[in-house]
Amino acid sequence: MVKNKKFKGAQMKIQQMAFMLIAITLFFVLVGIFFIVIKVSELKGKASALEEENAMLLVTKLANSPEFSCGESFGTGKVNCVDADKMMILRENIDRYLNFWQVSNIEIRKIYPRADKEIICTLGNYPDCNIIRLMDKEITMEHSNFVSLCRKDFSDGEIHDKCEIAKLMISYENK
Amino acid sequence: MAGRIASKNGFLEISFAWLFALIVGAVILFLAIYTTTKVVKTEQTTIDAETAKRIGILLNPLETEFETGKTTSIILPSETKIYNGCNNIGIFGRQLIRISQKSFGKWTETDIDVGFSNKYLFSEEYAEGKKFYLFSKPFNFPFKVSDVIYLTSSLRKYCFMSAPEKIEEEISLLKQDNILLNECPDSENAVKVCFTSGGTCDIKINYGAKYVEKGGKIMHFSDDALMYGAIFADSEVYECQLKRLMQRVEQLSLLYKDKTILASKTGCGSAIKSDLLAFSNMAKNFESSANLDSISATAESINEKNEGSSQCRLW
Numbered sequence: 001m002v003k004n005k006k007f008k009g010a011q012m013k014i015q016q017m018a019f020m021l022i023a024i025t026l027f028f029v030l031v032g033i034f035f036i037v038i039k040v041s042e043l044k045g046k047a048s049a050l051e052e053e054n055a056m057l058l059v060t061k062l063a064n065s066p067e068f069s070c071g072e073s074f075g076t077g078k079v080n081c082v083d084a085d086k087m088m089i090l091r092e093n094i095d096r097y098l099n100f101w102q103v104s105n106i107e108i109r110k111i112y113p114r115a116d117k118e119i120i121c122t123l124g125n126y127p128d129c130n131i132i133r134l135m136d137k138e139i140t141m142e143h144s145n146f147v148s149l150c151r152k153d154f155s156d157g158e159i160h161d162k163c164e165i166a167k168l169m170i171s172y173e174n175k
Numbered sequence: 176m177a178g179r180i181a182s183k184n185g186f187l188e189i190s191f192a193w194l195f196a197l198i199v200g201a202v203i204l205f206l207a208i209y210t211t212t213k214v215v216k217t218e219q220t221t222i223d224a225e226t227a228k229r230i231g232i233l234l235n236p237l238e239t240e241f242e243t244g245k246t247t248s249i250i251l252p253s254e255t256k257i258y259n260g261c262n263n264i265g266i267f268g269r270q271l272i273r274i275s276q277k278s279f280g281k282w283t284e285t286d287i288d289v290g291f292s293n294k295y296l297f298s299e300e301y302a303e304g305k306k307f308y309l310f311s312k313p314f315n316f317p318f319k320v321s322d323v324i325y326l327t328s329s330l331r332k333y334c335f336m337s338a339p340e341k342i343e344e345e346i347s348l349l350k351q352d353n354i355l356l357n358e359c360p361d362s363e364n365a366v367k368v369c370f371t372s373g374g375t376c377d378i379k380i381n382y383g384a385k386y387v388e389k390g391g392k393i394m395h396f397s398d399d400a401l402m403y404g405a406i407f408a409d410s411e412v413y414e415c416q417l418k419r420l421m422q423r424v425e426q427l428s429l430l431y432k433d434k435t436i437l438a439s440k441t442g443c444g445s446a447i448k449s450d451l452l453a454f455s456n457m458a459k460n461f462e463s464s465a466n467l468d469s470i471s472a473t474a475e476s477i478n479e480k481n482e483g484s485s486q487c488r489l490w
Contacts, residue, residue: 010191017195024203032210046225054232061238065293066319066427071490079240085437089430096266096426100292126437152441152487159442159486 047175052141055103055172059143062101063168074150074161082108082168084151087132088121094134105137105171110149112165127151137171144169219283223274227289230257231272234294237311239322246310246349248329253277257326258301259408260288261415266426268419270294275301295323295416297408304328308351312400316471317478318431318490320423323400323416325407327353333406334359337371339382342399368406378406385467395464397471405464414463421461421470428455431489443487447480 062068063080067090070081087108090097109118110130121129149166152159189197230249239245253276260271271288295314306329311322327333334355335346346354359365369376379388380402387394387405394405394413405413428451435445454477457470481488 013191017192021199024199028206043221046221050225050228050232053229054235057232057235061235064238064240066321066423067430069319071318071488073488073490083434085434086430088437089433092433093430100267102291152438152443154441 044175051102051172051175052143055141055143055170058101058103059145059168059170062106062170063145063147067097068168070150073152074163078148078150080145080147081163082147082149082166084108084127084132084149087134088123088126091121091132091134092123097134101170103170104135104140104173105169106134107169107171108132108147108149108166109169110164110166111146127153140171141174142169142171219276219278220285220287223276223283223285224287224289226251226255226276227257227272227274227287230274231270231289231291231294234291234296234309234311234324237309237322237324239311239313244310244312244345244349246308246351248306248308250306251276252305254303254305256282256301256303257298257307259296259298259326259412261296261412261419263415263418263422265292267292267422268415270296270416270419272296293321295321295420296326297323297404297412297416298326299407299409300412302326302328302331304330308353310349310351310403312403314398314400314420316397316420316424317474317481318427320420320427323404323420325403327407329353330364332360332362332365334365334367336367336369336374336376338368339370342370345399380406393465395467397467397474401464417464417467418461421458425455425458428452428458434489438487438489444484446484447477447489450477450480 063082068082068087070078070083073083074081108131115130118131119125119129121127121132144167147166147168148163150161150163153162233249237245237247255277256275258271258273258275260273262269262271269290269292271290273285273288275282275285277283308327308329309324310327311324314320314323329352332353332355334357335342336357336359338346338356343356346356359367366378367374367376368378368380370380370382372379372381377389380386381388382402385396385402387396387402389405389410392410394410396402396405401417404416408416432448432451432455435443435448435451439445450473454470454473457473461470481490
């Protein structure tokens with residue numbers, strides 16, 4: 001009888017301890033999950049901030065990178081001058097440059113002379129268009145810079161340089 | 176009594192509750208210490224990766240416009256090693272930056288490399304210190320290919336001895352504290368760069384024959400941008416970055432070749448179209464700086480042809 005009572009008491013204690021163990025484990029698992037969620041969101045925030053910083057610093061210099069810059073094609077060297085022909089060719093070969101600048105899209109929009117409607121440039125309608133979009137993505141979060149967009153033009157029997165004011169835009173992904 | 180731990184006979188008698196508390200307590204303590212250590216390590220790795228990415232981003236403003244060179248410095252909060260890695264995988268290869276920082280007197284170990292396709296960093300295998308100098312120069316071959324960036328620690332002093340006037344002028348304009356002209360401190364961190372033969376020099380430059388001799392290895396260059404690269408970088412880094420630059424030359428040549436199609440619509444001829452295709456193939460097959468001479472000659476001839484077509488220059 002005494003033995004049976006002792007046995008039941010011990011069983012009870014083992015049960016209590018098992019429940020206690022489960023409770024402690026659950027508590028730590030929940031704390032762990034909470035911690036991981038906070039850390040992951042912090043990390044995503046930092047990654048987005050870095051993406052934005054990259055886009056912001058890149059947009060001021062991108063026009064001078066060799067894939068875009070006018071070089072000396074239009075007389076003497078020009079700062080913040082984008083060669084429209086080169087950008088069109090780049091657009092056709094953009095699969096080779098994917099992730100090269102680590103941005104989600106690059107676009108250039110002519111802003112002066114002002115056009116009545118927005119026409120995205122293709123090799124078929126170029127140069128009678130006003131938006132050169134390198135990647136098939138909408139510009140969402142963006143940073144921009146004013147540049148001159150130049151190309152060669154043939155009129156009155158001679159070749160001359162034609163430069164227009166444009167906005168170079170860089171889009172980055174929010175993580 | 177439940178809490179009693181010694182029996183009448185003197186034997187140690189621990190009740191189950193005590194034993195359980197001790198074991199569970201030890202397990203919890205162990206897990207807490209283990210988790211804290213892991214969290215600290217992960218945090219450190221995150222900081223290292225973030226710093227590497229930030230350094231890469233800070234290289235963006237070093238893109239030159241029409242200036243011949245640009246310099247800036249970065250100061251990090253703790254002692255840092257910036258590892259410079261490079262590979263030629265893919266169309267453009269990758270610039271890899273890895274950071275290790277001193278934390279509680281120990282260097283952190285991380286295997287996270289942050290990669291960039293549009294950066295060309297010339298430095299030793301790693302640069303160590305708190306303050307680093309970054310100096311960039313455009314590399315033209317014959318069109319602008321990219322800006323090459325030279326990374327040095329402020330602890331390392333480079334002494335340029337008997338440099339040509341053009342180089343001396345450029346260095347004095349840079350005003351970079353760790354590059355000295357015709358003087359050298361007696362320190363193991365001083366690197367003597369000589370432009371004349373003879374004397375004890377760490378780096379010897381034959382400016383006429385266009386090669387740099389460093390650590391028993393020869394690195395050929397075509398212009399001053401590459402010469403600085405050979406001075407500040409290890410030969411492995413130099414050769415790898417040069418190959419990456421040639422990968423970009425290959426792609427840019429194709430871009431200019433295709434540009435001739437659009438240019439022809441406005442009445443511009445495409446006299447150098449085939450030259451550009453051949454040049455692109457040469458760049459594709461580039462192996463090492465020893466091949467630089469032949470490809471440089473082609474670059475020069477293409478440049479002459481481009482300059483000759485005054486109204487229809489491609490670059």
